Amino acid sequence: MRYECNNPSIIPHELVEMGLDGITTTILECKRCQLHENATNKVIMRGGKHPKVLFVGEAPGKNEDETGIPFCGRAGKILDELIDYMGLKENEYAIINTVKCRPPNNRKPTHKEILTCQPFLYAQIELLNPKIIILLGNTAEKAFCFSSLNWGKKVSTPDGKYFIKIYHPAALLYRRYLMEKQKEMIEINKDLWQKMI
Numbered sequence: 001m002r003y004e005c006n007n008p009s010i011i012p013h014e015l016v017e018m019g020l021d022g023i024t025t026t027i028l029e030c031k032r033c034q035l036h037e038n039a040t041n042k043v044i045m046r047g048g049k050h051p052k053v054l055f056v057g058e059a060p061g062k063n064e065d066e067t068g069i070p071f072c073g074r075a076g077k078i079l080d081e082l083i084d085y086m087g088l089k090e091n092e093y094a095i096i097n098t099v100k101c102r103p104p105n106n107r108k109p110t111h112k113e114i115l116t117c118q119p120f121l122y123a124q125i126e127l128l129n130p131k132i133i134i135l136l137g138n139t140a141e142k143a144f145c146f147s148s149l150n151w152g153k154k155v156s157t158p159d160g161k162y163f164i165k166i167y168h169p170a171a172l173l174y175r176r177y178l179m180e181k182q183k184e185m186i187e188i189n190k191d192l193w194q195k196m197i
């Protein structure tokens, strides 16, 4: 796995060898960046361990920080609505974030914080091994160093994965009209996962 990037990151083998449980333990103990200072809980993942589709969000919010569960608040309900629309069952998808600790005041994680947490993200992807990775917004895209993906347009990687960037569910909270556009992006790509189910 090597993603398009000015400064290419490679598989963090030492994390991959730990397995998902080992990575979880390491994240729980992690103090690699300042975000750990305000985190109530590390937010690691939810969903199946062999997902066909992996959703990558930005960073934990208030509800996620309190519970340790990704996308469990109002934006999470919108994501769940979309997952239902996609026809994915519980073990067919998983959800993770670019950084595992909540940034103060819901600010976006910095580029440096994203890169510091990136080995966890890449190791999770290596182990979860999804065929399709759906990036929820521009911050998630930055974690993979793509120069600029078009909304809803899939790109493939040399190892046969597909990346698709769609809107972050929080963007739809006050702009529900974007849900129609979001569903259009899903419609044009749905063959990717439907032929796998």
Ligand code: SF4
Pocket: 027, 030, 031, 032, 033, 034, 035, 036, 042, 099, 100, 101, 116, 117
């Ligand atoms: S955001 Fe990631 S790198 Fe930073 S402290 Fe939390 S787990 Fe560690």
